[in-house]
Amino acid sequence: MMNKKFKIGIIGLGYVGLPLSCLFATKYPVVGFDINEERISELNNGKDSTLEVEEDLLQRVLLKGNPFHLRNSEKNFESETPTVAIEQGLYCSSNIEDIQDANIYIVTVPTPVDKYNRPDLTPLYKASATVGQVLKKGDIVVYESTVYPGVTEEECVPVLEKASGLKFNEDFFAGYSPERINPGDKEHTVEKILKVTSGSTPEVGVLIDHLYKSVITAGTHLAPTIKIAEASKVIENSQRDINIAFVNELAKIFNLLDIDTHAVLDAAGTKWNFLPFKPGLVGGHCIGVDPFYLAQKAQDMGYYSELILTARRLNDSMGEFVASQVVKTMIKKGINISKAKVLNLGITFKENCPDVRNTKAVDVIKGLEDYNIEVTTYDPWANPAEVMHEYGVKSDSDIDQVRIASEIEKYDAIVLTVAHNEFLGLDLYEFLKEGGVIYDVKGILKEVDNRL
Incomplete structure (x- = not known):
């Protein structure tokens, strides 16, 4: 399996999927799939409205056709005698047939909450059903979307099995490698952030780790299980949420005392182990959402999370x-x-x-x-x-x-x-x-x- 020639299909070309697609496309043939046809048209014209990928990089990796079928001499459609297969490049498409020849599928769709702050797995279910339609024996499906522990194997895999008719860990395999994209950050880009990886079997875990390690210059960390990798991601943002909630509460207290909160934090920050968090508004698709995923899973197991939900209420x-x-x-x-x-x-x-x-x-x-x-x-x-x-x-x-x-x-x-x-x-x-x-x-x- 380690000698597998990777052909990568990435599902979802937003803030996470596009940078990842462009990075993998520097080494592998990649087809990026998204149901938003306007987004596909934009990307195929070399433009990214999210501003996460530099225009020159996007245009450098873009192909005019599916790299799984093209050959090098066909890249610009100038030759009638193709000889050598395309080694790398990115083709963006909203046609499911364009990803059917991939052997690695990476799902990077959003995981929001509903109006009651309950996890909404609808995008994951739909993406899994899409991949299931083209899944073949020996394929691997890797999820990057932030979830609570157990979602990959307990929620997504059954959808893959039903849509494909294949059996998990016999016919196809799964993995989880949580995204760590920081929107707007041009210093900590995807290849410069250490990547957590995992697989549904030890061998698959090593293969997935090998795949990511080939493009992530910061290195990788192979977690023992998928659930451990899922849990590691969801606590990253929960921890940050709690720390910001603490300084937000300090801001409310110091406001009553007519004390400058930032001046207090500057003074306290002179100690070597004081954590430099600042008060503010906590929104976005990660810190303001992910803690609800962990809290919901805890509640399903009969435990009511006090600290996590208190921090959420305070920040909100x-x-x-x-x-x-x-x-x-x-x-x-x-x-x-x-x-x-x-x-x-x-x-x-x-x-x-x-x-x-x-x-x-x-x-x-x-x-x-x-x-x-x-x-x-x-x-x-x-x-x-x-x-x-x-x-x-x-x-x-x-x-x-x-x-x-x-x-x-x-x-x-x-x-x-x-x-x-x-x-x-x-x-x-x-x-x-x-x-x-x-x-x-x-x-x-x-x-x-x-x-x-």
């Missing part, structure tokens, strides 16, 4: 807390709240990234609007149409439009909710009324008195 309350602090600060300055205008800077879930999934900046906006405050949102990274579709919030990505509006009437307050680099270069007082409030949620602005 921060948007409303920020809005209330902004309003209190405005009232102290004698600003008429009922007629106030506020400029909100940022609506993505984190800085220098276009991803608006599960952004808690929306909670700040809605919290301010509850006081009948008129809120204008500017974010140079976010797609206004996507923001409107997801949250019903009007946003602007053009600073000139915001500048024109502020010339007519300046803002009573400016709230920095996301630390985009573009905001550091703005003269915020250009947009602010005399005596207005600047509230810095992220604590990145110098000489600003009001911050979380």
Whole structure:
């Protein structure tokens, strides 16, 4: 099995799947599959709206046809006498037939929660059913989506068996290698982050580890079992969520004591083993979601998780807390709240990234609007149409439009909710009324008195 010639099909070409596809495509023939035809068209034109992959890399690895069928001399369709098989490259497709000749399938679809914060495995079920339609004897299916321990073997494998008619660990095999993509981070790219791997048998585990090790320069860690690998991922973000919840609670306490939280953290951070967490809004598709997966599994086993869910509730309350602090600060300055205008800077879930999934900046906006405050949102990274579709919030990505509006009437307050680099270069007082409030949620602005 170690001599298997890898032909890789990757299911889902979002923030995780595309960077992984491009990385594998530097060494192997890869077909990236996604049901979103607009996304496929965009990628085949060498563009990535998520901005996770550099344009030159994407265009360098892209092929005009399926690498499982093409030969090197066919790459640009110039020769009628193909001779040598394609060794590497990426072809993007929404046609399931294009992945039927793969022997390694890697699933990278989202794992969200529903409106009650319960794990929603629907994308995983659908992706598994898709792979099951083309699964063959000897194939391996690797899952990268964040899940609670047991999902791969107890939820996904039965779908694969039913759709394929094959038997697990006899006809086909499985593995789990949790994604560690950090959206917007151009330093810790996929190949530079150590990868946890696992397989449904010891031999398959070694093979999967070998596959990832061939492209991950940071190295790999082969976990003993799939469940251990699943558990390792879900506690990564739960741990971070709990640590941020602690400093968020400190921020609430120090606010009552009229103490600068960031100054306290700077002082405490002089000790060598103090963990450098900062207060803020905890959104996105990982930290704000993954702890619910572990908590739900614990509850299924008869254990109610107190710490994990308490941290989640505290972090989810921060948007409303920020809005209330902004309003209190405005009232102290004698600003008429009922007629106030506020400029909100940022609506993505984190800085220098276009991803608006599960952004808690929306909670700040809605919290301010509850006081009948008129809120204008500017974010140079976010797609206004996507923001409107997801949250019903009007946003602007053009600073000139915001500048024109502020010339007519300046803002009573400016709230920095996301630390985009573009905001550091703005003269915020250009947009602010005399005596207005600047509230810095992220604590990145110098000489600003009001911050979380």
